[in-house]
Amino acid sequence: MITENDLQSRVEITPINGSEIEINMGPHHPSTHGVIRFILFLDGEIVVRAVADVGYLHRSIEKIAENLPYPMFMPYTDRVDYVAAINCNLGYALAVESLAGLEVPERATWLRMIGAELNRINSHLIAVGALAMDVGATTPFVHAIREREYILDLLEILTGTRMNNNYVRFGGVCQDVPEDFFKKTEKFLDHFVLFLGEFNRLLTTNKIFLERLINVGILTGDQALGFSFSGPNLRASGVGHDLRRIDPYCFYSDMEFSVPVGSGVKGTTGDSFDRFIVRIDEMLESVKILRQIMSKIKEGPIQSKIPRKIVLPAGESYHRSEAPRGELGFHIVSDGKSNMPYRIKIRTGSFAAMTSLSELFKGMMVADVVAYFASLDVVAPEVDR
Amino acid sequence: MNFALPLLEKLKQEMTSKTSEIIQADSKMPILKIEAKDIREAVKKLHDDPAFDMKYLNCISGLHLTQTKEDGTLDLLGFEVLYVFSSARDFSTIAVRVDLPEKNPAIDTIDDLYGSANWFEREVYDLLGVNFINSSDLRRIMLPQDWEGHPLRKDYKEQASYNGMPTTRPNEMESIRIE
């Protein structure tokens, strides 16, 4: 966090001349999606310079990890990204399982994928809804939240909780689902596809909405790679980087789905509208994946036998998986003796997306700052951890 | 995992100093261990050489290397900084590791090559106290600027209060203990 003195001494600031004003956006600002603060230096309505300031939600999850046995850290991974908790659970479980060599029964893997994909839709709904609200359209947000409510109901049956599910366990999942869950999910998916059509009519064709997003915050593929973007943000810039494809885990290699990439449908490739539309398309892909899972899932055990005390072999590894906000990497170091990790570093998509802000904000209008930032779908706890 | 061993061997061969070595070669993630002074050469090669084309920086991570002695005290052995890069072409991934001494750990920055490196470096600096030489903007990122110490060091002691605010809070369970 930055105090005024630090700003003066550490960031090179040309003294504010008559035409330049400094404003604080955040930490409590409706469009910063959590507690993130920007210090914007404006000339009229143009941003001359911007400093992003994070850390207000730092809960030292990585330090906590060093003091807990591996299974006990699972609930904390929920809190890395509470909008997509199962994806974070899954990333962590996969990392530890691949190091410890644990088996996962087939049904458990399917259930994990169901949880992850439902969570992905859930997360993207929040993303597009919040984006709409940030550029001034309040109604679509309410619609998105309503759909999300149905997903939360499904997750409630699947996991027992609505958010922070703590669903995945090493070698399986924590509970089986009743049979009628699949029927309900099927029904929801049918409804959801119709809803997306309606959502598009409501929002995606809306001229005002389009004007706010098209050609705003353009990031070319090279730039996006340079800023370590991942997930939908990177794909929107035309790079077909999807870890479910290039580094498949679970049964994603058997699934048929396409990886939507931004192509500048309305404006330039990599603008804010591309980031929006890629998320909409991705929800449809998730629906496809969910349908395939539902046709393939069979009865079976949901938990394999795992040792009571999990000790990973000495060494380090970096394991990544595709969370809704991009690459979720777990750098796990073990000393080979204790049942606690020596170090866990969590690399998240939002953190990488934040790195671009100071650069990109330069020369933007304040209103575009909001639109660009919302289109990145940054979730503050994921930045700070 | 598609961590690419051949690329690592190629990088090892092309380095001018021959002190680098590949560790964990038979595991899922082979790592090239290089010396701190070679980091810019290696990363420049990775970034610019079309044979590597590593335009994507996945992550910079760091950790404090320690060893617990028999009497329970810690032997501080220095720091490790781990870089993970991906190729922009086929997304094959490699990891490069640098070990730094315990006293004044410092390494050259790479933030002129990668736009995101600055924030990753700032995080390592903030939580571990590793200095990145010539960095464009090396400030704390998660913690307040006047925080004492670097929390992810293994010998870190939390300060009891920060600007008059206590850093711990009373345990509600204490009031009802019967023992």
Add this chain to the structure above:
Amino acid sequence: MIIYLKNIWETYATVFEGMAITFSYLLQRPITVQYPDRMKESVPETLPEKYRGRLMVDTELCTACGLCAKACPIDVIEMKGGRAEGKKGLRLIYFNIYHGKCMYCNLCVEACPAEDGEEDEHHTAIYFKKNFEGSSYTLNGLVEQFIPPDEARRRLKESEEIAAKRAAAAAETTKNSEAKQESDKPKDGGDV
């Protein structure tokens, strides 16, 4: 000029399209419900079977093994077991749960070995009720004592007495056995 007019036309057309959708909702039944007074059935009844509501302990079922307290990542559970008169095994002395800290992660429930065999309401000794309304005016009000303090004190005393008695008895037997050992020693080398 034409572009200008076209833009205006497009804006109005798309806005009215959105308005049409919004108005269509005026004619539908709202999907929100008034909570809690206008629900047909109480909310906990509508929840799925394994809903994680408020944490509960069945003090009769619990064998005071302490596994739940050990499995909890944040020390939400404080419990202690002790001997009781006329009962085999351990009995709970106290069992406190600090709901304000609990993160409903289910790890303690999964660790619990004591299960209730009943078919319809099958649960472990520590389990989640479906009740989710647990707010309190003070932080302290979130600490729940499943054994009332007076009872807990009585049980603690009882168990201490029993322990003391047993220790005395054990000391007696060791003395005896030592004496026996002494006498046994010459015969078989004394390694009992």
